[in-house]
Amino acid sequence: MSREQQIYSFVLLLAPTEHVVVGATAGHQAHAAFLHTIEEVDPTLSALLHAPGVSTRPFTVSPLRGLGRPRAGQVQLAPGRECWLRFTALDPAIYQRFMARFLSGAAPVLRLGPAAFLVKEIRTTPGSHPWAGYSSWWELADRARPEPEVALRFCSPTAFGFGQHAWGKKIAVLPDPVPVFSSLLRAWNNLAPPALQMDRGPLLAYLEEHVVIKRLERLRTEMLHYARSPQVGFVGEATYGLMADDEGARLQLNTLAAFAFYAGVGMKTTMGMGQVRRLSDAR
Amino acid sequence: MSREQQIYSFVLLLAPTEHVVVGATAGHQAHAAFLHTIEEVDPTLSALLHAPGVSTRPFTVSPLRGLGRPRAGQVQLAPGRECWLRFTALDPAIYQRFMARFLSGAAPVLRLGPAAFLVKEIRTTPGSHPWAGYSSWWELADRARPEPEVALRFCSPTAFGFGQHAWGKKIAVLPDPVPVFSSLLRAWNNLAPPALQMDRGPLLAYLEEHVVIKRLERLRTEMLHYARSPQVGFVGEATYGLMADDEGARLQLNTLAAFAFYAGVGMKTTMGMGQVRRLSDAR
Numbered sequence: 001m002s003r004e005q006q007i008y009s010f011v012l013l014l015a016p017t018e019h020v021v022v023g024a025t026a027g028h029q030a031h032a033a034f035l036h037t038i039e040e041v042d043p044t045l046s047a048l049l050h051a052p053g054v055s056t057r058p059f060t061v062s063p064l065r066g067l068g069r070p071r072a073g074q075v076q077l078a079p080g081r082e083c084w085l086r087f088t089a090l091d092p093a094i095y096q097r098f099m100a101r102f103l104s105g106a107a108p109v110l111r112l113g114p115a116a117f118l119v120k121e122i123r124t125t126p127g128s129h130p131w132a133g134y135s136s137w138w139e140l141a142d143r144a145r146p147e148p149e150v151a152l153r154f155c156s157p158t159a160f161g162f163g164q165h166a167w168g169k170k171i172a173v174l175p176d177p178v179p180v181f182s183s184l185l186r187a188w189n190n191l192a193p194p195a196l197q198m199d200r201g202p203l204l205a206y207l208e209e210h211v212v213i214k215r216l217e218r219l220r221t222e223m224l225h226y227a228r229s230p231q232v233g234f235v236g237e238a239t240y241g242l243m244a245d246d247e248g249a250r251l252q253l254n255t256l257a258a259f260a261f262y263a264g265v266g267m268k269t270t271m272g273m274g275q276v277r278r279l280s281d282a283r
Numbered sequence: 284m285s286r287e288q289q290i291y292s293f294v295l296l297l298a299p300t301e302h303v304v305v306g307a308t309a310g311h312q313a314h315a316a317f318l319h320t321i322e323e324v325d326p327t328l329s330a331l332l333h334a335p336g337v338s339t340r341p342f343t344v345s346p347l348r349g350l351g352r353p354r355a356g357q358v359q360l361a362p363g364r365e366c367w368l369r370f371t372a373l374d375p376a377i378y379q380r381f382m383a384r385f386l387s388g389a390a391p392v393l394r395l396g397p398a399a400f401l402v403k404e405i406r407t408t409p410g411s412h413p414w415a416g417y418s419s420w421w422e423l424a425d426r427a428r429p430e431p432e433v434a435l436r437f438c439s440p441t442a443f444g445f446g447q448h449a450w451g452k453k454i455a456v457l458p459d460p461v462p463v464f465s466s467l468l469r470a471w472n473n474l475a476p477p478a479l480q481m482d483r484g485p486l487l488a489y490l491e492e493h494v495v496i497k498r499l500e501r502l503r504t505e506m507l508h509y510a511r512s513p514q515v516g517f518v519g520e521a522t523y524g525l526m527a528d529d530e531g532a533r534l535q536l537n538t539l540a541a542f543a544f545y546a547g548v549g550m551k552t553t554m555g556m557g558q559v560r561r562l563s564d565a566r
Contacts, residue, residue: 165493167526173496174457210448213456216517219502234499243450 005193007262008095008134009088010124012110014064016077020115023225024070027272029112030061030085034098034270037110041097049094056190058090060264062131063156063224063272064112073225082120085110086131086275088262090191095124133261137192140258146250149214150240150257151279152180157222157233158266158274171231171267173221175238177211178204180265183274184256187263198252210244211253224272233266233273288476290545291378291417292371293407295393297347299360303398307353310509310555312395313344313368317381317553320393324380332377339473341373343547345414346439346507346555347395356508365403368393369414369558371545373474378407416544420475423541429533432497433523433540434562435463440505440516441549441557454514454550456504458521460494461487463548466557467539470546481535493527494536507555516549516556 023029039046049057066083067075077083089095099122102108108119126133152175160179162170172179182204189197219236242250257278264274306312322329332340349366350358360366372378382405385391391402409416435458443462445453455462465487472480502519525533540561547557 165526167493167528170492170495170526173499174459176457176459209453210450212453213504214515216456216502216504219499219519221496221499232497236502243448243453245450 004136004138006092006095006134006136007088007090008092008124009086009132009262010095010098010122011084011086011129011132012119013082013084013121013123014110014117015082015120016079017109017116017118018079020077021074022064022067022077022112022115023227024064024067024073024075026064026112027061027224027226027268029115030064031271033110033112034059034061034087037101038094038097041101041104042093045093045097056187057270058191059094060088060262060269060275061272062086062275070225077115083117084129088264090187090262135258135262137196141196141255144251144254144258146247147254148242148245148250150242150253151215151237152240152257152260152265152276153237153279154233154235154265154274154276156272156275157224157231157235158276159231159233159268160266173232173234175213175216175219175234175236177213177240178207180238180240181207181211181253181256183265184259184263188256188259198255203249203252206242206244206246206249207253210242210246210249212241212243213238214241215239226271231268231273237279239279287419287421289375289378289417289419290371290373290423291375291407292369292415292545293378293381293405294367294369294412294415295402296365296367296404296406297393297400298365298403299362300392300399300401301362303360304357305347305350305360305395305398306510307347307350307356307358307508309347309395310344310507310551312398313347314554316393316395317342317344317370320384321377321380324384324387325376328376328380339470340553341474342377343371343545343552343558344555345369345558360398366400367412371547373470373545418541418545420479424479424534424538427534427537427541429530430537431525431528431533433525433536434498434520435523435540435543435548435559436520436562437516437518437548437557437559439555439558440507440514440518441559442514442516442551444550456515456517458496458499458502458517458519460496460523461490463521463523464490464494464536464539466548467542467546468535471539471542474546486532486535489525489527489529489532490536493525493529493532495524495526496521497524498522509554514551514556520562522562 110117123129123132160172217237224231260276265276266274318329393400406412406415443455500520507514543559548559549557
């Protein structure tokens with residue numbers, strides 16, 4: 001694995017080809033559209049990406065963005081109305097296959113359920129769109145500074161699953177530092193090069209003892225209206241204080257905070273949930 | 284102890300006697316004013332109420348309310364400008380002594396630091412003020428229904444202390460069901476009649492396994508500007524789902540939710556923090 005292995009965040013500017021009604025979330029449809037696009041070029045990779053039982057999938061899918069206000073979970077779109085989707089790819093093969101499909105000259109159309117969208121543009125260059133960019137595992141680690149404060153903006157509903165009960169799945173919807181950063185740590189350790197692995201035990205101990213919330217702003221729950229069942233998550237901003245002066249732990253948590261832009265946080269990050277970014281990166 | 288032992292929430296309508304500048308929080312001053320008022324009538328009781336090392340104090344003190352927007356943590360008040368303070372008393376002796384002071388014919392003046400306020404009225408009757416009321420331990424327990432949802436409004440900054448570290452005291456500012464309800468449970472068990480004690484172990488187990496947050500609204504942190512150091516806490520609304528169908532646990536948690544109006548939640552409830560009420564009671 002090359003030291004420069006890239007990770008990508010790319011934005012598709014979309015326009016419906018006719019009057020369409022889409023679910024305000026479109027999480028499953030966008031997920032399916034992403035895998036279908038890969039499948040057209042590389043069925044083996046696509047199968048791998050939706051193999052069951054994988055704890056960290058190397059991609060994320062945003063909700064459909066730029067829509068108006070939904071009515072009963074649905075949005076009407078006219079042909080001219082531009083909207084966008086963001087995907088991230090934590091493996092360069094995924095990005096390459098996805099782009100190959102749209103560079104191949106075939107009609108650049110993306111289907112979200114019954115609705116067809118013209119892909120007007122795909123933006124990956126940093127600065128070309130607030131949610132576009134690329135980096136590499138090494139760059140994320142190298143660029144981290146041991147900042148004692150980390151502010152995250154939870155831009156789409158974020159939640160953590162805590163196992164099944166007789167009454168259903170236990171879901172936590174608070175930006176508690178432990179699940180937030182241990183979700184990022186799990187994704188990092190599952191996907192980053194071996195030389196960059198973080199030692200889970202000491203970092204969890206630091207998280208539990210020495211990380212506090214210093215500020216919360218505009219925190220609230222929102223529902224995602226999936227076809228099968230609604231799903232609750234929280235959005236808003238949280239600033240974490242990395243209180244104990246431990247440069248190693250602070251560097252790791254700052255690395256993970258920057259990684260959040262690519263990895264997302266919590267459950268169902270491949271279906272629109274857990275879109276998160278560090279606030280200093282967003283400003 | 285009588286079955287009908289009352290607990291009280293009473294509101295003092297105040298008007299400054301001259302132009303004054305007060306701290307926007309006035310938590311320590313209101314606390315001192317409360318104890319001073321008791322002391323004038325019953326020095327022994329007052330001494331008891333501020334004895335060190337007591338884990339649950341049988342009273343709470345609200346921030347000074349009805350003020351304008353503070354500038355640099357301070358508010359200017361003109362003589363006509365009405366504001367208010369709320370106290371709760373979880374022991375009838377405290378309420379009786381406090382009221383005795385103002386029924387005694389002495390000048391009804393309350394001092395918050397250097398500022399003197401005329402006590403225009405004291406309201407205790409339910410309905411006479413949104414924050415006035417009385418109940419009893421037995422009534423709170425009897426009236427509880429096993430509702431599967433409990434919504435709380437955190438009206439003044441609320442926080443939980445988790446011990447001292449080299450870098451300072453660890454403070455948690457999330458409406459996590461476990462610290463919220465275990466704070467109420469601790470106060471209840473420390474002050475309620477023996478026959479109404481709740482079994483801590485099973486209720487904590489229910490809280491940890493079966494209580495989730497279903498909705499959050501307008502959650503954010505706010506600072507209280509105490510003289511010595513600022514103190515952060517959260518305000519906003521949280522709706523808790525009592526998921527497992529356990530009537531006993533649901534009755535206890537609904538009792539504690541109603542009790543929150545009198546007991547407050549978390550740390551420094553005698554200095555303006557942790558003013559909380561059940562939303563169904565507030566509507």
